[in-house]
Amino acid sequence: MTTETRLAIALAAARPYESRWDHDAACKGAGGDRFFEASGKAQEESRGHCRECPVLDNCLTAVVKRESFSRDRWGVVGGLTPAQRIALAWEQRLRGHGPDLDVARMLMKPAWQYRLHPLRCSGLTPDEMAESLRIDGLVTDGMTVRLAVWWLGGKGAWVTWRTQDRRVERLVAEHADVMTRLRELGAIHAEVAAYLGVEFKYVTRAVTLMEQSRVAAEDLEVAA
């Protein structure tokens, strides 16, 4: 299959142009193939179009529904990269509900951005940011805050590396429970990595370490 064919199939599958609201889409005429380039620069450009798009919520809702039957994710759609949409899908499965799109939209407004920006810069996780926003009377959850951060162009990762040391050990120490739950639900390593916002290699090593610890614990039990 040529790149052009693959691109045409991906565009047809992922874009919302068949819907009534498609006529307002900011990406219409904006160079559709740019949305399917994997480079960080192209993705940032595309996310910039989405940020200004009046049908952002409709688009994300439609693409999440459409992708719920498949592991394939192509291009920037609904303001999110493929990895972010994978993360969102697993987050919804873990929590049993989706993000509040109205609140996420509200957090993109300048007044809330002013409040959110320092929280993002201080390296807080989405849950910690949501907790902090309660001071302002906003009751929301980390998934909604994470979506707003993504829409604003940020990473919104669950894992914040505050030092370079012992990354894998820290991943196990702080996120073993969620990694185990995701794997029990059927997530593959790449999906766990997307959910946590870390590189694939760290998840692979962390899962190996968890497995070794489990076997060692079982051996100890047998020996006791």
Ligand code: SF4
């Ligand atoms: S949110 Fe992005 S991908 Fe969706 S219609 Fe708008 S510009 Fe296009």
